């Protein structure tokens with residue numbers, strides 16, 4: 001099929017319209033570790049990559065390939081690699097692009113484990129890092145030297161929704177031969193396509209919106225560079241062993257079918273919740289890219305097709321009130337993770353971002369008492385009523 005379908009259609013059908021075995025509507029789960037060769041001639045063809053046939057599920061598997069192709073299509077890449085988790089994707093991409101004495105530049109806020117990898121783990125292998133406010137392009141320009149090989153960031157960033165101008169970062173980085181890697185977990189390919197804005201690699205925690213139901217871990221890296229995808233798959237994913245299971249690939253493919261539908265409703269709910277929080281006298285510092293007074297709103301409008309469904313905010317009155325508020329929630333669940341059908345609430349300084357130095361949180365752009373909410377797919381009136389009841393408890 002040569003017709004270019006729209007997002008929702010591609011998410012359900014893909015673009016190649018290949019029939020599944022036995023004409024099944026849904027693909028089977030190829031629950032196998034290994035694949036049988038015809039003879040040694042077949043072995044030679046497959047091992048030398050002359051044939052696309054399969055060897056061993058740690059390297060490839062038909063269910064994983066379907067998931068990888070679907071993500072490559074939705075992110076406008078030429079190929080993708082599926083991983084066992086978002087962190088497996090992120091660490092493999094960073095290790096594949098960095099060597100001792102290289103430097104990686106990252107933004108002030110990013111997911112706690114990614115921050116830990118960049119500031120604690122990579123330095124053990126001789127890789128240096130610089131933390132830069134990437135919303136300030138001049139600061140990026142000033143911090144580049146010959147050792148910088150990768151600029152890595154999330155936009156919107158976790159947990160304070162910083163919006164980083166992807167095109168501007170790409171322009172400056174590419175002039176110096178630096179690769180740009182974007183974690184697109186919060187936006188999903190439905191709202192943003194970093195590869196179309198020039199990024200070299202896109203990574204996702206597929207555990208979040210892509211799977212969408214809080215029941216499967218997964219990660220993926222997508223690029224327009226087929227050679228790089230081959231290298232990432234066989235030198236890093238396959239050798240580090242962080243492969244996605246066939247069952248999880250199948251769950252992800254099922255989740256992707258409703259990605260557009262879910263994201264539209266997530267965003268609608270989030271906008272209502274953000275407006276409610278923003279107008280509540282006991283709530284301050286509401287961070288949501290869809291709010292017109294939010295710092296990154298104009299850039300978000302330019303590079304995204306929607307604002308997502310993660311909101312951060314503070315409750316007036318410090319830790320004591322925060323504790324009462326959290327205790328007062330009934331519908332919204334206190335849990336890490338995001339992008340599920342259920343509304344999840346967490347306190348980053350105590351949970352996902354515990355590794356950030358406490359005394360420096362404000363410098364990084366968030367506070368000890370900040371709350372992050374992943375607005376789910378319940379009726380938004382019920383979510384708002386739950387938040388309202390909990391705020392009454394303070």
Ligand SMILES: Cc1ncc(COP(=O)(O)O)c(C=O)c1O
Nearest residue numbers: 085086087111158185205207218
């Ligand atoms: C923005 C972002 N990137 C990556 C990850 C890591 O993903 P995973 O838990 O699938 O390893 C997370 C997890 O919360 C995240 O929020």
